Amino acid sequence: MPKSINYMDVGLNHSLAIRGQVYDNHPLAPLTTWKIGGSAQVLAVPRDLDDLFEVFRQAQTYEWPLFFLGRGSNLLIADRGLPGITLHLAPTFKELKLEGDRLRVGAGVSLPRLAHYLAVQGVAGFEFLAGIPGTVGAAVRLNAGTGPGQEIGAHLRQVTLVTPRLQLVTLTAAELNLSYRHSRLLNFPHWLVVAAEFYLDETAPPEKIQARISELLRQRQAKSPVNSSNCGSVFKNPPGGRPAGWLIEQAGLKGLRYGDAQVSAHHANFIINLGNATAAQVKALIAHIQETVGKLFGVTLEREIVILPDDILAPALTPAIK
Ligand SMILES: Cc1cc2nc3c(=O)[nH]c(=O)nc-3n(C[C@H](O)[C@H](O)[C@H](O)COP(=O)(O)OP(=O)(O)OC[C@H]3O[C@@H](n4cnc5c(N)ncnc54)[C@H](O)[C@@H]3O)c2cc1C
Incomplete structure (x- = not known):
């Protein structure tokens, strides 16, 4: 059973001091696809990796609870909201760096953006990601996908993580123990994915890849309640x-x-x-x-x-x- 949590606001005797944005008592429902939930006591949007470390450091020093939020497409947030700091990664960590057969992607990049970016580059095999409305960081954590062989882990080379010990760690895909909607990261809720690297081994004409994306999206729309607030x-x-x-x-x-x-x-x-x-x-x-x-x-x-x-x-x- 989860340890019970004192829902009273955590006494933040010090303000979170970072270079990025900090919002007190920020509504979280609009940041989720279910449009449900209360407010974050503090919502932090770090500007870069150093700033992110600063959030971890201060959370550790003052023992503030710390939660991670991507695009909120796999999350139910309590009506009473979240105490402490909610770290919002989606607005930053947007790197997309293509070098030969390798691609480095920031954890805040959305999966549809990644799929469309690669389509334009003529890289095939990532089309299935176009219909999953989350971020790369959260997708790696859960090995998001749409079917056998169509999972983010199938193309993953390695991930870069920030650990609560304030270390930057790299784990290979093999070290993540990926399987259906599972990775080793599920056991480490305070390990934060900041970037992922993928193998790119399939090519195709961009218009063919784009047509495949359109067809996959059409099929998904027929199968799911698209015009509603939901969480997949x-x-x-x-x-x-x-x-x-x-x-x-x-x-x-x-x-x-x-x-x-x-x-x-x-x-x-x-x-x-x-x-x-x-x-x-x-x-x-x-x-x-x-x-x-x-x-x-x-x-x-x-x-x-x-x-x-x-x-x-x-x-x-x-x-x-x-
Ligand atoms: C309409 C719809 C269709 C969907 N279809 C699919 C589908 O086909 N396949 C599928 O697998 N999923 C699907 N999903 C679910 C969801 O999009 C994925 O699970 C996605 O990977 C979640 O990403 P997110 O950024 O929204 O994560 P969030 O919901 O913000 O967070 C989910 C979890 O990941 C943690 N987290 C967030 N960012 C990080 C990070 N950088 N590092 C570590 N932990 C992090 C959060 O703390 C939380 O525990 C669907 C959702 C919707 C709404």
Whole structure:
């Protein structure tokens, strides 16, 4: 069980002093695709790597909880918001450096941007990323993808991380133990991906790659509730069995509503926000789905989405690294 968290604001006796932007009591819902959740006690947008280290250093010195936010497309943020510092990487860390058959990408680059950038360069194999609305950093953490062989890890050479010990560490793809929606980083919630390097080994004419992207996006739009606020698939597909969406649909849960949180009638593995859904409603719906599917099929549905702050066992940075 996650350690309970004191939701009272952490006593920030010192202000966070960095060169980048710092916002007190900043609403987080608009920074997520679900449009749900309270405010960050402090939202920090570091200007560069040195500035990022400064956030880590001060969080460690003053024992402030530290959370990471990319594009918020795989996150449920508590209605009461997040205590301490929320580090927002998407606005910065936008490097895209192509050298021969290697590409270095900043963690804040969005996956659609990466796919389109490579299409223009005539590099194939990354088209599947165009429909995943997250950042490179978070995608590596979860080995995001759209199917076997179509996962970000398939092209990954190495990642650069900042660790809570304030070290810059490089891990190869092999060292990340990548598999379906899994990497070793899931066990280290305070390791922050700052950049990733990819192998580029397939080429094709840019217009062909672009046409493939358009076709993949068309197929995805037909399969998912595109015009709603959602977070993509809520659950991972259970190993070796039926997909999570099929199980939820067979359990008769399509369309089920808790307040404004509803199991999509379009795709049962999506929960949509009809307007004013709260994190509490989404959590209750998730628990209901897990219980019903468990009882009917004997299958434990594991969440793919992250719930903050619940999923971070020890939010204060210092104890978390011991
Ligand atoms: C419409 C829709 C479709 C989707 N389709 C897919 C799909 O086909 N396949 C798929 O895999 N996913 C899919 N997703 C889910 C999501 O886009 C991916 O999981 C994506 O990789 C999340 O990136 P993010 O930047 O939004 O992460 P966030 O939601 O901001 O964060 C997710 C987690 O990663 C952590 N994190 C963020 N940045 C970093 C970093 N730099 N280093 C370490 N940890 C970090 C956060 O703390 C959090 O725990 C979909 C989502 C939506 C809304």
